[in-house]
Amino acid sequence: RMRFALETFEAMRAAWPKDRPMGARLSTCDWVSGGWTVEESVVFARELKTLGCDYIDVSSGGLHPAQARPLAPA
Secondary structure (H helix, E strand, O other): OOHHHHHHHHHHHHHOOOOOOOEEEEEOOOOOOOOOOHHHHHHHHHHHHHOOOOEEEEEOOOOOOOOOOOOOOO
16 A cells, blocks of 8 residues: 555656655554554554655544544544
């Protein structure tokens, strides 16, 4: 599931000046059974780092009506 995003980032990083920061936005969990998980996000973030990603803007789900997100005080 990561291949397209990683290949896209790699191409963009190659075109972007090395002295300028470049990052990615990542929804770390979509809260849907069989969907994207926090653990997969960690693997993805590590792969982005090897490609020269300087930062990740993190969000979380909210895109599917079947999501089952636990609600609790922070």
